[in-house]
Amino acid sequence: MTTETGPDSEVKKAQEEAPQQPEAAAAVTTPVTPAGHGHPEANSNEKHPPQQDTRPAEQSLDMEEKDYSEADGLSERTTPSKAQKSPQKIAKKYKSAICRVTLLDASEYECEVEKHGRGQVLFDLVCEHLNLLEKDYFGLTFCDADSQKNWLDPSKEIKKQIRSSPWNFAFTVKFYPPDPAQLTEDITRYYLCLQLRADIITGRLPCSFVTHALLGSYAVQAELGDYDAEEHVGNYVSELRFAPNQTRELEERIMELHKTYRGMTPGEAEIHFLENAKKLSMYGVDLHHAKDSEGIDIMLGVCANGLLIYRDRLRINRFAWPKILKISYKRSNFYIKIRPGEYEQFESTIGFKLPNHRSAKRLWKVCIEHHTFFRLVSPEPPPKGFLVMGSKFRYSGRTQAQTRQASALIDRPAPFFERSSSKRYTMSRSLDGAEFSRPASVSENHDAGPDGDKREEDGESGGRRSEAEEGEVRTPTKIKELKFLDKPEDVLLKHQASINELKRTLKEPNSKLIHRDRDWERERRLPSSPASPSPKGTPEKANEPVKTETMTVSSLAIRKKIEPEAVLQTRVSAMDNTQENSLKSGKGAAAMIPGPQTVATEIRSLSPIIGKDVLTSTYGATAETLSTSTTTHVTKTVKGGFSETRIEKRIIITGDEDVDQDQALALAIKEAKLQHPDMLVTKAVVYRETDPSPEERDRKPQES
């Protein structure tokens, strides 16, 4: 919505627009100007006449008001008098708040967003200001009441996340691309470099002296251009920062190297910078303090490949994303369930203690987000472990089409931008001569623009398999879109894919599924508890104790449904037998038995419902169904002398829409068949539950 001068015309316009666009109150971008200038709120609100002159004060007042006068707000909207209603409604909608964003060059950017605006709105504004199109790698952080950095969730209201903290944000890299050379635009690389330079200076990205010098020299080349004996005299880099502990020796080495780069453009220098930075072991690793089950201080590192466990600076364990079956948190504990190793029988659950509940939740969220982002962007991961010599597999590494697809969406000439000399790094502004024009040749030769994008989408909705199965990958930008705007379509795609698979399976002539129809027993349990809000939908405070088990990643979805979850429980066969779960130990991150409920019953291999897809569907931001399954094996000697092995599979499918019971059941059967092709399905029991109570939920794994 554009701001116009002249309050009267604005009010009129607002009145016209209001009925059609309840959400029109998106960002109102104004540079910080004196109150009453170009602001729709200025004199439209009859209810608060003093507003005009005291806008800044009024805004903060507004925010407080909101907290304890929610009811008033609601009643306002329902007042019968339309004449009175509209301007108030409008005024309420267009009330805005000032956001202060610290950018990567340490400069500050201020803007206004509608008070109830979501994080995406602010983020879009900042990116627009930065002229950044490849936005997926970035995000906004804010400091919470505990002075901890939190990511601003784009799909949620800013207000609800910030609460009582000031509206100060930092624009930050969220996902560090494993191959920065594949980014389409120089400007994206420029911002990534700024972030990495900050990471190096703060010690977040440790490196050797040689690397400090190398990276520093490229930074100087990018910022100052070619070495010029007349301009660059003496220690001309002393005002720039390159390392946490900068020595004269380092500065001299940097200057030495800088001299050898004549002719290198800033874009090239930044590519060299990134090529070296990306190799560093802590590149893109997001660290969280924790303790292992023995109380030893460790760090959990979340990165593109998975979860790393550090003790001091040493890597003592690593869990690649494909190895992790489930991520959950409960109170201040964080748990991961991992697949059994090659030589192990059982999956195991490993727990870590975080400083508090918020940290556990934060870690959980960061894991989910990284997993989603990098699984969909990265090349097919190489096979676990070492390859045996002579295998045909070739590791092709970086050059994967998937990561290039991101560039297909960008179709513009390379933007003209100046490299602002970083305040963070200098005492005074250095000379800026970075007025180069870069050719558009940086962009890849893919079908660029909206057509390419559309084609891709059409292709997918045409019933192709989900990406996990065919290695097909969505671009990061697309992912974002799907996450925040196209959720229903994406759910549709996933269901479509499952249905297609299912159809295929059922068509198999020797499928025993068909023969066994008659023998299935079906039970339905009516929705039990009343519609207490699902974990997704409720405000965080109220339901924190409940939100302890695995959750669908609705926090990344734009629509929060305050609906009960439909839990479909399918049980195949009847017996239950518990066996000891062998938990990993002795690696410094010993298993933490999370209380009486889970361990004893998590048995044997947990197989995904649809191959690799389960991980995506379990944690992917785009999926609305969550499925977990546990299998128990029982071997009994039966009369007549032969042994009978019965397998019980309990598959819990959770979703926030009506889960298709038949489909879920069929899928469950199919999975069981895939796992045990020489076995017959003898019995299937289906329970349908709505929003089980926490107690019940906790007890579930123990059920027999």
Add this chain to the structure above:
Amino acid sequence: PGEGLGRCSHALIRGVPESLASGEDAGAGLPALDLAKAQREHGVLGGKLRQRLGLQLLELPPEESLPLGPLLGDTAVIQGDTALITRPWSPARRPEVDGVRKALQDLGLRIVEIGDENATLDGTDVLFTGREFFVGLSKWTNHRGAEIVADTFRDFAVSTVPVSGPSHLRGLCGMGGPRTVVAGSSEAAQKAVRAMAVLTDHPYASLTLPDDAAADCLFLRPGLPGVPPFLLHRGGGDLPNSQEALQKLSDVTLVPVSCSELEKAGAGLSSLCLVLSTRPHS
């Protein structure tokens, strides 16, 4: 990535003292060796490093007070321009580092010391793959020692690998190429390799040899133009089965070296020499 593995211009070895061969006198219950044979083996090793590989060879003189002096691979961890002087587990061996330190200093390497008395580190518990370090937590090297490796070589991921039994990590595995791990077939060796596979971000090919000791090989790249890299390995009658298995490696010139006598004192190729590069690396 990994292409920096094995870059070398110099090699450092230390002569065999009589005290090594004299058995009980050497302390720590060493068996008696055929001194002449041990010295011959050592001489041949030096010759291969200098002539076959074309390295600048520095030979430190033998010291009677340091019977295990020839095993100087335990006294330093070298990568790039930095040498970390270790703190060997055995107190009797700690003086061994002095001569090595001086030599490396003279060659222009940056020297890093271990000040912490709680740290123990034997150099042959460290495997550098070209892209990352693995430090064996063994009888000889503890967590603190491993931590110091990580602190010293900050560009690289440094992961710990539990090592069971009396071996050092390098007595179980080595690099056969920038992307190839060579390992023995003992349970300890396979366990170590499995641990490494879990810990790494990079895919490696793996070659299993019948004999653990054969996995202690040296992938070396003196960098002479047009000359492919070398793999210095146990040969000349030592461990013939493994020698054959090594033929599977490609893109390396195999250089066999026998050291079965020295092996009785606990030596392997990784402990008998230190290699380094004084040329600036890209």
